Amino acid sequence: MKLFEERFNLFFNDLVLQKYIDECLAKSIKALKVKNGNTPKWNEALNELNALSKGHLGLNEPYLSINNMDALSEIIESKLRKFLPWRKGPFILNDLILDSEWQGDMKWQRLKNDITPLKNRRVLDVGAGNGYFTLRMALEGAKKALGIEPFLLFNYQYAAINALHKQDSKSMLLPLRLEEMPSMPIFESVFSMGVLYHQRDHMLHLSNLKEMMASDSELILETLIVDGDKGYSLIPEGRYANMRNVHCLPSIETLKSWLIDSGYRNIRVIDISQTTPNEQRKTQWIGDNPASLEDFLDPSNASLTVEGHPAPTRAIIICNN
Ligand SMILES: C[S@@+](CC[C@H](N)C(=O)[O-])C[C@H]1O[C@@H](n2cnc3c(N)ncnc32)[C@H](O)[C@@H]1O
Structure with a gap:
Protein backbone atom coordinates (compact mmCIF):
# COMPACT_ATOMS: atom_id res chain seq x y z
CA MET A 1 0.00 0.00 0.00
CA LYS A 2 1.38 3.34 -1.05
CA LEU A 3 -0.50 5.34 1.55
CA PHE A 4 2.46 6.58 3.49
CA GLU A 5 5.35 4.12 3.75
CA GLU A 6 7.36 5.81 1.03
CA ARG A 7 7.13 9.13 2.78
CA PHE A 8 7.68 7.91 6.31
CA ASN A 9 11.45 8.04 6.36
CA LEU A 10 11.54 11.39 4.60
CA PHE A 11 9.08 13.02 6.97
CA PHE A 12 10.62 11.60 10.13
CA ASN A 13 14.09 12.62 9.00
CA ASP A 14 14.19 15.32 11.63
CA LEU A 15 16.41 15.27 14.70
CA VAL A 16 13.48 15.47 17.09
CA LEU A 17 10.93 13.35 15.22
CA GLN A 18 13.38 10.52 14.48
CA LYS A 19 13.03 9.14 17.97
CA TYR A 20 9.38 8.25 17.35
CA ILE A 21 9.60 6.73 13.86
CA ASP A 22 9.54 3.05 14.81
CA GLU A 23 6.56 3.29 17.10
CA CYS A 24 4.56 5.52 14.73
CA LEU A 25 5.32 3.26 11.76
CA ALA A 26 4.40 0.04 13.56
CA LYS A 27 1.12 1.49 14.86
CA SER A 28 0.22 3.00 11.48
CA ILE A 29 0.82 -0.27 9.63
CA LYS A 30 -1.39 -2.04 12.14
CA ALA A 31 -4.13 0.58 11.76
CA LEU A 32 -4.09 0.22 7.98
CA LYS A 33 -4.71 -3.53 8.22
CA VAL A 34 -8.31 -2.84 9.22
CA LYS A 35 -10.72 -4.58 6.83
CA ASN A 36 -12.66 -2.31 4.52
CA GLY A 37 -14.50 -3.52 1.42
CA ASN A 38 -13.55 -0.37 -0.48
CA THR A 39 -9.79 -0.79 -0.27
CA PRO A 40 -9.41 -2.64 -3.63
CA LYS A 41 -11.28 0.21 -5.40
CA TRP A 42 -9.32 2.87 -3.52
CA ASN A 43 -5.96 1.17 -4.12
CA GLU A 44 -6.65 0.89 -7.84
CA ALA A 45 -7.60 4.57 -8.14
CA LEU A 46 -4.59 5.58 -6.04
CA ASN A 47 -2.23 3.58 -8.24
CA GLU A 48 -3.68 5.29 -11.31
CA LEU A 49 -3.27 8.71 -9.74
CA ASN A 50 0.30 7.88 -8.73
CA ALA A 51 1.08 7.09 -12.36
CA LEU A 52 0.11 10.61 -13.53
CA SER A 53 2.63 13.41 -13.94
CA LYS A 54 3.01 15.65 -10.90
CA GLY A 55 2.02 19.29 -10.52
CA HIS A 56 2.82 22.01 -7.97
CA LEU A 57 0.96 22.43 -4.72
CA GLY A 58 0.05 25.96 -3.71
CA LEU A 59 -2.65 28.18 -2.30
CA ASN A 60 -5.22 29.97 -4.42
CA GLU A 61 -7.67 31.03 -1.72
CA PRO A 62 -10.11 29.56 -0.91
CA TYR A 63 -8.58 26.56 -2.68
CA LEU A 64 -5.57 24.41 -2.12
CA SER A 65 -4.33 24.28 -5.69
CA ILE A 66 -2.28 21.91 -7.79
CA ASN A 67 -1.13 23.36 -11.11
CA ASN A 68 0.78 22.23 -14.15
CA MET A 69 -0.42 18.64 -14.23
CA ASP A 70 -0.36 17.05 -17.68
CA ALA A 71 -3.40 14.81 -17.16
CA LEU A 72 -6.83 15.84 -18.44
CA SER A 73 -9.24 17.14 -15.81
CA GLU A 74 -11.76 14.44 -16.76
CA ILE A 75 -9.23 11.73 -15.93
CA ILE A 76 -8.32 13.31 -12.60
CA GLU A 77 -11.98 13.83 -11.74
CA SER A 78 -12.94 10.23 -12.53
CA LYS A 79 -10.21 8.91 -10.22
CA LEU A 80 -10.95 11.34 -7.37
CA ARG A 81 -14.64 10.43 -7.52
CA LYS A 82 -13.68 6.93 -6.35
CA PHE A 83 -13.05 8.52 -2.94
CA LEU A 84 -16.48 10.11 -2.32
CA PRO A 85 -17.63 11.77 -0.10
CA TRP A 86 -15.23 14.73 -0.03
CA ARG A 87 -16.15 16.52 3.18
CA LYS A 88 -13.10 18.78 3.57
CA GLY A 89 -11.52 21.14 1.07
CA PRO A 90 -11.94 22.87 -1.35
CA PHE A 91 -9.23 22.05 -3.88
CA ILE A 92 -8.55 23.23 -7.42
CA LEU A 93 -6.62 20.82 -9.62
CA ASN A 94 -5.56 22.60 -12.81
CA ASP A 95 -9.03 23.95 -13.66
CA LEU A 96 -11.04 21.21 -11.90
CA ILE A 97 -12.78 22.49 -8.79
CA LEU A 98 -13.19 19.85 -6.10
CA ASP A 99 -15.96 21.56 -4.17
CA SER A 100 -16.09 19.78 -0.84
CA GLU A 101 -19.04 19.86 1.56
CA TRP A 102 -17.15 22.23 3.88
CA GLN A 103 -15.66 25.53 2.83
CA GLY A 104 -12.56 24.95 4.93
CA ASP A 105 -11.07 28.30 4.06
CA MET A 106 -13.72 30.06 6.17
CA LYS A 107 -12.42 28.34 9.31
CA TRP A 108 -8.82 29.13 8.42
CA GLN A 109 -9.60 32.84 7.89
CA ARG A 110 -11.14 32.98 11.38
CA LEU A 111 -7.95 31.87 13.07
CA LYS A 112 -4.99 32.63 10.82
CA ASN A 113 -4.29 36.15 12.13
CA ASP A 114 -4.52 35.13 15.78
CA ILE A 115 -2.28 32.08 15.90
CA THR A 116 1.48 32.34 16.36
CA PRO A 117 2.82 32.16 12.79
CA TYR A 156 -6.86 7.68 1.10
CA GLN A 157 -8.10 11.14 0.10
CA TYR A 158 -4.92 12.66 1.50
CA ALA A 159 -2.86 10.12 -0.46
CA ALA A 160 -4.91 10.86 -3.61
CA ILE A 161 -4.21 14.60 -3.39
CA ASN A 162 -0.55 13.94 -2.65
CA ALA A 163 -0.31 11.64 -5.66
CA LEU A 164 -0.90 14.69 -7.86
CA HIS A 165 1.96 16.94 -6.77
CA LYS A 166 5.70 16.85 -6.28
CA GLN A 167 5.79 16.23 -2.59
CA ASP A 168 8.19 17.64 -0.08
CA SER A 169 8.76 16.19 3.37
CA LYS A 170 6.84 18.86 5.23
CA SER A 171 3.51 17.15 5.80
CA MET A 172 2.28 13.68 6.65
CA LEU A 173 -0.97 12.05 7.74
CA LEU A 174 -1.00 9.03 10.04
CA PRO A 175 -4.07 6.79 10.42
CA LEU A 176 -4.04 7.08 14.21
CA ARG A 177 -6.13 8.40 17.06
CA LEU A 178 -4.56 10.84 19.47
CA GLU A 179 -4.78 8.31 22.28
CA GLU A 180 -2.80 5.78 20.20
CA MET A 181 0.12 8.15 19.68
CA PRO A 182 3.27 7.87 21.77
CA SER A 183 3.72 10.78 24.14
CA MET A 184 5.61 13.25 21.91
CA PRO A 185 6.05 16.58 23.70
CA ILE A 186 7.63 18.18 20.65
CA PHE A 187 4.95 20.19 18.85
CA GLU A 188 4.96 23.98 19.15
CA SER A 189 1.43 24.34 17.72
CA VAL A 190 -1.26 21.75 18.31
CA PHE A 191 -4.64 21.97 16.57
CA SER A 192 -7.76 20.13 17.67
CA MET A 193 -10.58 21.28 15.42
CA GLY A 194 -13.98 19.62 15.40
CA VAL A 195 -12.76 16.75 17.59
CA LEU A 196 -13.49 17.51 21.26
CA TYR A 197 -17.27 16.95 21.07
CA HIS A 198 -16.68 13.51 19.53
CA GLN A 199 -14.75 12.36 22.62
CA ARG A 200 -16.40 10.31 25.35
CA ASP A 201 -13.92 11.79 27.81
CA HIS A 202 -13.26 15.43 26.95
CA MET A 203 -10.85 15.93 29.86
CA LEU A 204 -8.74 13.00 28.66
CA HIS A 205 -8.59 14.56 25.18
CA LEU A 206 -7.41 17.88 26.64
CA SER A 207 -4.74 16.14 28.69
CA ASN A 208 -3.66 13.98 25.72
CA LEU A 209 -3.26 17.15 23.64
CA LYS A 210 -1.07 18.64 26.38
CA GLU A 211 1.19 15.59 26.25
CA MET A 212 2.05 16.46 22.64
CA MET A 213 3.06 20.05 23.34
CA ALA A 214 6.64 21.27 23.67
CA SER A 215 7.16 23.69 26.53
CA ASP A 216 5.51 27.08 26.07
CA SER A 217 3.49 25.98 23.05
CA GLU A 218 0.12 26.86 21.66
CA LEU A 219 -3.13 24.90 21.50
CA ILE A 220 -5.73 25.94 18.94
CA LEU A 221 -9.02 24.36 19.95
CA GLU A 222 -12.17 24.59 17.84
CA THR A 223 -15.32 22.98 19.09
CA LEU A 224 -19.12 23.18 19.29
CA ILE A 225 -20.51 25.24 22.14
CA VAL A 226 -23.94 26.20 23.45
CA ASP A 227 -25.28 29.22 25.33
CA GLY A 228 -25.25 28.90 29.08
CA ASP A 229 -23.50 29.72 32.33
CA LYS A 230 -20.32 28.26 33.74
CA GLY A 231 -20.99 24.63 34.56
CA TYR A 232 -23.61 24.15 31.86
CA SER A 233 -23.17 21.72 29.01
CA LEU A 234 -25.56 19.96 26.68
CA ILE A 235 -25.34 16.17 26.51
CA PRO A 236 -27.50 15.27 23.50
CA GLU A 237 -29.38 12.02 23.67
CA GLY A 238 -29.14 10.39 20.27
CA ARG A 239 -28.01 12.52 17.37
CA TYR A 240 -27.07 16.18 17.24
CA ALA A 241 -27.66 17.88 13.85
CA ASN A 242 -27.82 14.32 12.54
CA MET A 243 -24.29 13.58 13.81
CA ARG A 244 -23.66 10.45 15.82
CA ASN A 245 -21.15 10.41 18.65
CA VAL A 246 -21.65 13.96 19.83
CA HIS A 247 -21.05 13.61 23.52
CA CYS A 248 -20.85 16.97 25.24
CA LEU A 249 -21.33 20.60 24.16
CA PRO A 250 -20.15 23.03 26.83
CA SER A 251 -20.97 26.70 27.29
CA ILE A 252 -17.97 28.89 26.60
CA GLU A 253 -17.38 29.44 30.35
CA THR A 254 -17.58 25.70 30.97
CA LEU A 255 -15.08 25.10 28.19
CA LYS A 256 -12.70 27.64 29.69
CA SER A 257 -13.00 25.95 33.08
CA TRP A 258 -12.14 22.57 31.50
CA LEU A 259 -9.01 24.15 30.01
CA ILE A 260 -8.01 25.74 33.32
CA ASP A 261 -8.58 22.44 35.14
CA SER A 262 -6.39 20.74 32.52
CA GLY A 263 -3.54 23.14 33.27
CA TYR A 264 -3.77 25.47 30.26
CA ARG A 265 -3.19 29.20 30.71
CA ASN A 266 -3.54 32.42 28.77
CA ILE A 267 -6.92 31.32 27.41
CA ARG A 268 -8.28 33.58 24.64
CA VAL A 269 -11.57 33.13 22.79
CA ILE A 270 -10.79 34.43 19.33
CA ASP A 271 -14.00 33.57 17.51
CA ILE A 272 -17.54 32.38 18.01
CA SER A 273 -19.51 31.72 14.83
CA GLN A 274 -22.74 29.97 14.03
CA THR A 275 -22.17 27.43 11.28
CA THR A 276 -24.31 28.29 8.28
CA PRO A 277 -25.41 26.33 5.22
CA ASN A 278 -23.03 28.58 3.32
CA GLU A 279 -20.06 26.97 5.07
CA GLN A 280 -21.37 23.38 5.16
CA ARG A 281 -23.47 22.52 2.15
CA LYS A 282 -24.43 19.92 -0.45
CA THR A 283 -22.09 19.76 -3.39
CA GLN A 284 -21.71 17.26 -6.19
CA TRP A 285 -18.64 15.86 -4.38
CA ILE A 286 -20.50 14.34 -1.44
CA GLY A 287 -22.02 11.38 -3.23
CA ASP A 288 -25.36 9.88 -4.22
CA ASN A 289 -27.26 10.56 -1.06
CA PRO A 290 -26.41 14.18 -0.45
CA ALA A 291 -27.65 15.79 2.71
CA SER A 292 -25.94 18.54 4.56
CA LEU A 293 -26.47 21.12 7.26
CA GLU A 294 -29.63 22.64 5.75
CA ASP A 295 -31.29 19.22 6.08
CA PHE A 296 -30.22 18.95 9.71
CA LEU A 297 -31.75 22.25 10.83
CA ASP A 298 -35.40 22.71 11.79
CA PRO A 299 -37.09 23.84 8.54
CA SER A 300 -39.27 26.31 10.45
CA ASN A 301 -36.54 27.64 12.76
CA ALA A 302 -32.90 27.68 11.63
CA SER A 303 -31.70 28.40 15.16
CA LEU A 304 -32.59 24.81 16.10
CA THR A 305 -31.42 21.43 14.85
CA VAL A 306 -33.93 18.85 13.60
CA GLU A 307 -33.68 17.25 17.04
CA GLY A 308 -34.64 20.56 18.73
CA HIS A 309 -31.18 21.45 20.05
CA PRO A 310 -29.51 24.85 19.53
CA ALA A 311 -28.09 24.99 15.98
CA PRO A 312 -24.31 24.43 15.62
CA THR A 313 -22.15 27.25 16.93
CA ARG A 314 -18.40 26.85 17.08
CA ALA A 315 -15.80 28.60 19.22
CA ILE A 316 -12.08 28.90 18.58
CA ILE A 317 -9.86 29.18 21.64
CA ILE A 318 -6.11 29.69 21.72
CA CYS A 319 -4.19 28.91 24.90
CA ASN A 320 -0.76 27.89 26.11
CA ASN A 321 0.50 24.97 28.17
C1 LIG B 1 -15.48 16.98 12.42
S1 LIG B 1 -14.01 16.29 11.77
C2 LIG B 1 -12.97 17.71 11.75
C3 LIG B 1 -11.94 17.68 10.66
C4 LIG B 1 -11.03 18.91 10.62
N1 LIG B 1 -10.16 18.97 11.78
C5 LIG B 1 -11.84 20.17 10.53
O1 LIG B 1 -11.77 21.00 11.44
O2 LIG B 1 -12.55 20.36 9.55
C6 LIG B 1 -13.38 15.38 13.16
C7 LIG B 1 -12.35 14.34 12.77
O3 LIG B 1 -11.68 13.91 13.94
C8 LIG B 1 -11.44 12.52 13.84
N2 LIG B 1 -11.27 12.03 15.22
C9 LIG B 1 -12.25 11.76 16.13
N3 LIG B 1 -11.71 11.35 17.29
C10 LIG B 1 -10.36 11.39 17.13
C11 LIG B 1 -9.25 11.08 17.98
N4 LIG B 1 -9.46 10.64 19.22
N5 LIG B 1 -8.00 11.23 17.50
C12 LIG B 1 -7.81 11.67 16.23
N6 LIG B 1 -8.82 11.96 15.38
C13 LIG B 1 -10.08 11.83 15.82
C14 LIG B 1 -12.64 11.98 13.09
O4 LIG B 1 -12.36 10.75 12.44
C15 LIG B 1 -12.96 13.11 12.13
O5 LIG B 1 -12.39 12.92 10.87
Missing part, protein backbone atom coordinates in the same frame (compact mmCIF):
# COMPACT_ATOMS: atom_id res chain seq x y z
CA LEU A 118 3.57 28.53 11.95
CA LYS A 119 6.84 29.25 10.20
CA ASN A 120 9.53 26.81 11.36
CA ARG A 121 7.28 25.24 13.97
CA ARG A 122 6.45 21.56 14.39
CA VAL A 123 2.68 21.36 14.11
CA LEU A 124 0.23 18.62 15.05
CA ASP A 125 -3.26 18.55 13.50
CA VAL A 126 -5.43 16.16 15.53
CA GLY A 127 -8.49 14.78 13.70
CA ALA A 128 -7.13 16.09 10.43
CA GLY A 129 -9.78 14.65 8.10
CA ASN A 130 -8.26 14.46 4.63
CA GLY A 131 -5.43 16.79 5.60
CA TYR A 132 -6.79 19.96 3.96
CA PHE A 133 -5.69 21.99 6.98
CA THR A 134 -2.51 19.95 7.51
CA LEU A 135 -1.43 20.86 3.98
CA ARG A 136 -2.30 24.51 4.62
CA MET A 137 -0.20 24.44 7.80
CA ALA A 138 2.74 23.14 5.77
CA LEU A 139 2.19 25.85 3.17
CA GLU A 140 2.31 28.43 5.97
CA GLY A 141 5.93 27.38 6.46
CA ALA A 142 5.68 24.83 9.28
CA LYS A 143 8.91 22.86 9.67
CA LYS A 144 6.78 19.72 9.93
CA ALA A 145 2.98 19.40 9.85
CA LEU A 146 1.75 16.05 11.13
CA GLY A 147 -1.93 15.19 10.82
CA ILE A 148 -3.51 12.25 12.62
CA GLU A 149 -6.82 10.82 11.44
CA PRO A 150 -8.21 7.33 12.14
CA PHE A 151 -10.86 7.27 9.38
CA LEU A 152 -9.44 5.22 6.51
CA LEU A 153 -11.20 6.99 3.61
CA PHE A 154 -9.75 10.34 4.67
CA ASN A 155 -6.24 8.84 4.66
